[in-house]
Amino acid sequence: xxxxxxxxxxxxxxxxxxxxxxxxxxxxxxxxxxxxxxxxxxxxxxxxxxxxxxxxxxxxxxxxxxxxxxxxxxxxxxxxxxxxxxxxxxxxxxxxxxxxxxxxxxxxxxxxxxxxxxxxxxxxxxxxxxxxxxxxxxxxxxxxxxxxxxxxxxxxxxxxxxxxx
Numbered sequence: 275x276x277x278x279x280x281x282x283x284x285x286x287x288x289x290x291x292x293x294x295x296x297x298x299x300x301x302x303x304x305x306x307x308x309x310x311x312x313x314x315x316x317x318x319x320x321x322x323x324x325x326x327x328x329x330x331x332x333x334x335x336x337x338x339x340x341x342x343x344x345x346x347x348x349x350x351x352x353x354x355x356x357x358x359x360x361x362x363x364x365x366x367x368x369x370x371x372x373x374x375x376x377x378x379x380x381x382x383x384x385x386x387x388x389x390x391x392x393x394x395x396x397x398x399x400x401x402x403x404x405x406x407x408x409x410x411x412x413x414x415x416x417x418x419x420x421x422x423x424x425x426x427x428x429x430x431x432x433x434x435x436x437x438x439x
Contacts, residue, residue: 310349322355364424368393379422
């Protein structure tokens, strides 16, 4: 997708997405056979419900139909929330991941798997789980020390609300 089309799409879609209280995370354009696929990824601090995606999809479709930004060729529009395995790249992604277990690839090599406890402008306060009965340890990582970060899926972790009940 050309930078010009990407910029035009972002300029067109950001106000619609923001009006719903959502963040426009990503715009992807790809080919699916003869048709093009336009995938719009949105998120918020509270997550995104299916109804919000459906409503936004209708509004985006109407808005795209009013403009020539997609040209004359057919396309398929998909509006969705990011998957659980999407990389954490923005400050807001880390804030939304507080309490979650994350795998960090460090800039100087190596990796750390830890739970995010707090996020500030410079970095993260983490709890590194103990191994073989040892206690968890606290650790601080600066954003500049992180090469990649991705939430780890936990199937058997109890929700805080369940623990308090």
